[in-house]
Amino acid sequence: MLALLKAKDEQIAALTRQIAGLTDQVQQLVARLNKDSSSSSKPPSSDPPARRPKGSSSRTGTGRKPGGQEGGSSSTLKQVDYPDQQVPLPPVECTGCAADLSDTPVVRVQRRQVFDAPPPPEPFVIEYQAQYKRCPGCGTENAGAFPGHVKSRTQYGPEVTARTADLVLGHYVPTFRSAQLMRELCGITVSTGFVASLRPRAAALLGPFMGHVRGLLKQAPVVHADETWTTVSGTTEYLHVVSTGHLTAMHTGGRTKDAIDAGGVLTEISGVLVRDGYAGYQHLTQVEHAWCGAHLLRDLRGIHQADPAGQLWAKAMGDLLADAHHLAVAARGQGRTALGEEDLARIHRRYTGALARAATDNGGKATALAKDVRTLANRFARHREMILRFTVDLAVPFTNNQAERDIRPTKVQQRASGGCWRTLQGVAEFAVVQSYLSTAHKWGITRIDALRQLFTTGPWLPPALAPTTVTAL
Structure with missing residues (x-):
């Protein structure tokens, strides 16, 4: 009897170990299947087309309907007072009695305007003629000077250069297609060699x-x-x-x-x-570091999705970061430079509580998910000041979206x-x-304006760290 009970205990222990191993495998598979751009560092282009990432945005609803808002600025196409061409459309005969209306005066006019682009014109060719004159006094022959941008017997002008550069440099259109677009839209035939030369010319x-x-x-x-x-x-x-x-x-x-x-x-x-x-970046010790909150939210979301019931700390930490971000946005809008002491104390209490819950729920576990949790929790524990930098200095944004864009x-x-x-x-x-x-x-400043200046008089230079008003060339 004792031998039978011992064998059963051994069988139960083996099954328990097997269940633990299978549970670990399931959690790893769930974590792998749930990985997308909202829960990992994978780019949005890798997301499946039929599945929208869950929780990909921390924004809260505004309650407003989609589309144009009441009182907002409008960009509706408006009629002009003096169109380039007018096409009269008189009625030929009366729809009531079929009487001839050709000599009948116009009672009123209903206007409809079509905005269109004219066909591309023929190239506008400018010939510069440097004249030579002989000095009547000493006999020296003197030549007129060509403009600085005119360097060859035949060449493309600054407008052609700017428009082509706008396609290939400003909008990343391939070289051959840029040449095609210039021919179709502008009526200018440029070679692919000319198009390909624009990037090294601009960089120089x-x-x-x-x-x-x-x-x-x-x-x-x-x-x-x-x-x-x-x-x-x-x-x-x-x-x-x-x-x-x-x-x-x-x-x-x-x-x-x-x-x-x-x-x-x-x-x-x-x-x-x-x-x-x-x-x-850790060797840059002369600066204060701030950790991108969007990356942290994705890591937390991936942990929570792998085991929603067992990793509540990840959701709690994610909610804390989102709430702190919203507090920082509101305080920044009020002209403040940091959050108040009460808000900061509340944030740190929740932060500490989430870390404690992570340690409690994963202590002693040897699963792959538990190892990932300990790695992430240790990161939050070691870099608390860096992660919460945006709460004590409101000039620091919550994310690194600026550099990523x-x-x-x-x-x-x-x-x-x-x-x-x-x-x-x-x-x-x-x-x-x-x-x-x-x-x-x-x-x-538009790309084409910046490129036009670059290829004529030289590069535009920003006058300061930030503009006080909108600048235009």
């Missing part, structure tokens, strides 16, 4: 701009930094960005601290650096280029030109 002109922007960024009280990988001839390279709401500076390199420092900005700043959790065109250009760049030089030129166009856009 932007040396003064990059030095100027880096100098301004070093003075900024808060800067954002991020990096992303790209493929160059089958190898992986990285693009780095340092930016603010009105300045952008990008550069290429590896992912080491030396590559990060090569941008010439981060080692010189002394304010706050908003970033993600990449350890490559500024570096996103890298992926757009990579897709337009067939998935990779041919040369590292091409990536470096892209980084320089994108820095220029991004900064100009932040100052309210």
Whole structure:
């Protein structure tokens, strides 16, 4: 009898271990299936087309209906008083009795206007004629001077250059298609060689701009930094960005601290650096660091979705961060520089409570999920000050979205280029030109205006860290 009970106990223990192992596997599979752009670092482009990410936004509903809002600005197409062409449409005969109306006076007119684009005109050709004159006194032959931008017997003018550059540099249209669009929309036939030459030409002109922007960024009280990988001839390279709401500076390199420092900005700043959790920024000890809240919310969401009943601490911590963010937004709107002492104390109590719950619910567990929880909980415990930086300094945003938006065109250009760049030089030129166009856009300057100035008189330079009014060329 005792032997039978012992065997049964051993069988129960074996089944318990088996259940624990299977539970761990199920949690890992659930976590893997639930991973999308809202619960991990996976990009939105990897989300399944038929499944919208759960909880992808921390925004709360406003109660307003979709579409235009009452009292909001309107962009409805309006009729003009003096159209370019008028087409009279008189009635031919009466619809009541079929009488001839050709000599009958007009009683009233109902107007309908069609706004359209004219066909592309023929190229407008300007011939510059440098005249030669012989001095009657000494006999020296003197020539008139060509404008500075006229360097060849035949060439494209600054407007053609700016429009083509706007397509290939400003909107990431491939070279051949840019040439096609110029022919179809503007009536100008440009070669693919000319189109391909615009990026290196622009980058060569932007040396003064990059030095100027880096100098301004070093003075900024808060800067954002991020990096992303790209493929160059089958190898992986990285693009780095340092930016603010009105300045952008990008550069290429590896992912080491030396590559990060090569941008010439981060080692010189002394304010706050908003970033993600990449350890490559830890050597920058002269600045205060702020951790991107959006990354943390995604990590917490992934943990909670893997085990909703067993990982309530992750939801509690996520709710805390979202609530603190909303408090910071409201306080910033009131002109305050930090949250009040009571709000801060409440935030820290909830923060501590969530960490305690994580330790209690996962203590002694050896599952893969429990290991992930301990890693994430330790991160929150070690970097509390960095994570909550946005509550004590309202100049610091909750997320690093600024840098992520500024570096996103890298992926757009990579897709337009067939998935990779041919040369590292091409990536470096892209980084320089994108820095220029991004900064100009932040100052309210259109890409084509910025490019037109670049190819005529030289690069536009931002006059300060931030504009006091909207700037235009």
